[in-house]
C-alpha cells in the first residue's frame with residue numbers, strides 16, 4: 257500500500273471502531289509499525305536479577321536485530337549491538353551467558369564489556385583499535401527493570417520515571433528476582449495481542465479464573481465501594497494510593513505511554529492465584545495485603561500487574577506481519593527461595609492459564625479479521641483504553 261493510501265485509510269478511520277483489515281495484513285503498514293513504533297519506543301528488555309554478576313549477558317531480539325544486554329560494572333548495564341565491527345557477524349550466539357570479553361567466533365575480534373575493541377589479529381600497523389567499538393542502543397533502568405530504545409534520539413524517560421518511581425517504590429522491584437520467564441507465540445498481528453491486553457471486556461467470557469478474583473472484569477457500584485475500602489488500607493500496608501493516567505496522547509513524542517492504577521480484588525482474594533491466597537512472601541516494604549492490585553504500564557507494549565506478593569511483566573513484540581510474541585516475567589522478592597518460600601506452579605498458574613486462553617481468543621480474532629466478510633465494529637465502554645491505544649497508534653504511524 258502506498259503512503260498516500262495509508263494516509264487516506266487513517267483519515268477515514270471511524271471513531272471508537274475497530275481497525276480496517278489492512279492494518280493487520282498490509283506489509284507496508286507493518287514496516288511502519290516497526291520503524292515508527294518499535295524502533296522509537298521504550299521496550300522492556302529484562303530485569304537486573306537476570307544478569308547479577310559483571311559479565312552476565314542475555315540477548316534481546318526484535319525486528320531482525322540482536323542486542324547484547326550486559327552487566328558491565330556493579331550497576332551499569334550496556335545494550336550492545338550484536339554485530340561485529342569487522343565484517344558484521346553475530347558475536348553472541350546463545351540466549352545468555354557470562355564472559356569477561358565478547359569474542360566474535362568468526363575472526364576472533366574481542367571486545368570488552370563497554371563494547372570497545374581489545375584484540376584483532378593480523379591487522380595493518382596503522383589499524384587503530386581504539387577507534388572501534390560495538391554500536392549501542394540506549395538503556396534506562398527503572399526499579400531494576402531494564403528498558404531499551406533503538407532510536408538515536410530516544411524520547412526522554414524522565415517523565416515515566418517521575419510518574420512511576422514513587423508509586424512503584426513499595427514493591428522494591430530493584431530487590432526482586434525473576435522466578436520464571438516464558439514466551440508465548442501468538443499467531444496474530446501484534447496489534448491484536450495488544451488490543452486484547454488493553455481491554456477487560458473479554459475477561460468475563462474468556463477468563464473465569466481471573467474474573468472470580470479481579471473486579472476489573474465487572475466494573476460497577478460494587479467495585480467502586482470496594483475501591484474505597486482498599487484505598488483506606490493502602491497506607492497501613494505500605495502501598496501507594498496514587499493513580500497515574502496513561503499519557504499516550506498528551507505526549508505523542510514520548511513514543512510510549514506510562515500509567516499506574518490500582519483496583520480492588522473481590523473479597524476472599526488477596527492476590528492473583530488459583531485460590532486467591534498468597535503464593536510468595538510480601539514484596540519489598542509491603543506490610544500486608546490491602547485487598548487491591550495494581551496495573552502499570554511503561555511504553556506502548558510493556559504492561560505489568562503488581563500484587564503484594566509477586567509481579568508479572570508482559571511485553572508484546574511482533575515477529576512477522578501475522579505472528580507476535582508475549583513475553584512474561586514473574587518477579588518475587590529477591591530472597592525468596594523456590595520450593596521453600598514459593599512453588600513455581602502455584603505462582604505462575606493464573607497468568608499461564610489466562611495467557612493460554614488469550615492466545616486462543618487472539619488467534620480466533622486473527623482468523624476472522626482475515627475474512628473477506630470482516631467489517632470493523634464499534635467498541636464498548638469497556639474498550640476505552642483500547643481506543644486510546646489505537647488512536648495513538650494511528651497518529652504515530654501516519655505517513
Ligand SMILES: [Fe+2]
Nearest residue numbers: 452458463614
Ligand atoms: Fe485476556
